[in-house]
Amino acid sequence: MLLTDPLDGEQRLLLETVWKVFAEHGRFPNYQYVEYVLYKEQVDAQAVLRGLPVAQGPFQSAYRMVGAESSGGFIQPHAAVWLTIGALHHLDDxxxxxxxxxxxxxxxxxxxxxxxxxxxxxxxxxxxxxxxxxxxxxxxxxxxxxxxxxxxxxxxxxxxxxxxxxxxxxxxxxxxxxxxxxxxxxxxxxxxxxxVPPWTPTPLSYTDARALPRAFTVLEITAELVLNRPGFVARPPMDRAVILAEPVTDADGFHHALTVLTDVLGSFQVPGKNPPHALGRLHAWLTGELPNADKEALQRAIDVLDAVREIRNNGTHYTKKPKPELLKAHHRLEVPLQITDHAQAWDSIRARATEALTALHEEIYAARPPAAPTQAP
CATH class of the missing domain: 1.10.10 (Arc Repressor Mutant, subunit A)
Structure with missing residues (x-):
């Protein structure tokens, strides 16, 4: 979970409880007060604190949204509970x-x-x-x-x-x-x-190089059968299509393969013109065509695919000041901001894209309208 990701209701309650006291009195409340306010709402303050995102890096101490001094993992009742910009960023105040x-x-x-x-x-x-x-x-x-x-x-x-x-x-x-x-x-x-700690690649769910092209084909067939949308995926020329199934060995190969993948994703035949990229219109169109679809599952899959577009357009050069959208894109595709192993990064992106395309196919098929009853002769 990133520092800028949306918070749930209990996390927001914790932030708002501390901020209300701090804003009014100019002092941070102690943990006993915060814990009891949350207790009255049947919320475990300790559990919420542990669940908040933390940036643990080459600093003297971790960067936290909300903090309090603890001893042996136990926060003393008199310890002040303080906020950082990480918390204030989420407050509508x-x-x-x-x-x-x-x-x-x-x-x-x-x-x-x-x-x-x-x-x-x-x-x-x-x-x-x-x-x-x-x-x-x-x-x-x-x-x-x-x-x-x-x-x-x-x-x-x-x-x-x-x-x-x-x-x-x-x-x-x-x-x-x-x-x-x-x-x-x-x-x-x-x-x-x-x-961000040193990159430790996670095990890939898809290791067959042909899995990504197959996922595009399956999605194209599903879109035609369920959505009556033939040619939903515009096939690239053969000399470009084969790149999706080939490994890369260097930065140039990685950027070229990423461009091809981005172009194929951008070719989705989604009605409308706003926003100009197809993935930005895909969720609204699918949920309109398939009222019973799992909207959250569709959005998760689309977010992963859109992360490819974000890295291709804004992340080809390493920066120490990435935009939040670029940071989320790298997080979703499980590749580091500073890519040194381009072969491994491409394999990771292909695997995550394959997972997302497969999820799209499964959600579309699961939400298909019931077949019309057959008329008796």
Missing amino acids: EKARAVCDLLLACMRAVTLAREGILKDPFGTFEVRAQLKDVLAVHPAPSDVVDRVVKIGQQGEWPGLRVDPAAGAFYLRPGALTNADFASTGDYLAAVTAAA
């Missing part, structure tokens, strides 16, 4: 958005302050940004400023520290040395990308 905007402005100021290092090649420069200078450009109410300082004191951005007495934000060496982000989504995507 004007003050929460104002806090995020000012925190991001402070991060951008600290990032810019790093240019001072170039002034003296022999000295040690303290990278910092004065809060008053940030407020001169990005004014904010005093209660918002107070809450920004308190969240910053929790080590919001890996490497960022706050000195309330000096009214300054400092940068220490860390995994993220640049934070010039305009949105919380971009910032959290970068935190997640920095926390």
Whole structure:
């Protein structure tokens, strides 16, 4: 689960409980209070905390949406329960958005302050940004400023520290040395990308190279029989079609194969023109044609296929500041942001695409309308 993924009702309840107290009083509530509020709603606070997404990477400590000091895995009743931008990102609250905007402005100021290092090649420069200078450009109410300082004191951005007495934000060496982000989504995507562990390929469900072309054929037949849509998959020329069943050995081969796969997915004959790519229209059309279809299962399969398009269009070059959509695409296809083994990455993408095409076929066939009764002679 990614930091920007939607939260369930219990997770949102936890965030809103902590935020309500913090927004009103300027202090984080203790765990005993939070636990009891959730208990009254028949929710296990400890279980919810454990279920929230965490970015565990090359930082001094993991980046969490919600945190509290614990000992031996047990949170003391008096321990403060604190929030980060990871939590505020999910809150529909004007003050929460104002806090995020000012925190991001402070991060951008600290990032810019790093240019001072170039002034003296022999000295040690303290990278910092004065809060008053940030407020001169990005004014904010005093209660918002107070809450920004308190969240910053929790080590919001890996490497960022706050000195309330000096009214300054400092940068220490860390995994993220640049934070010039305009949105919380971009910032959290970068935190997640920095926390991605070394890639460990998962076992592939499909290892036969011909499985992907077969999945396209089966889906095409199913679309014709169930949806009366002949030619649903526009077949590419033979010299391109064979690429789907061939291995790749380098980056050029990987990008070429990814382009062919993206083109075939984009050839789906889905009615309409908005959005311009066929996969973006596919869910609405299928659920309209098949009222009994499992909408969530269809969306999961389409999301995986659309991840191929996202990586092909926006992920051909590695970046430390990926957009949230690109990060999700790599997550869905189970390939790392920085691809070094292109053969393994292509095999993984083919396997996940085959799974998704197979799921589409199965859902369409399962939701087919009942056959019309036969007239007696």
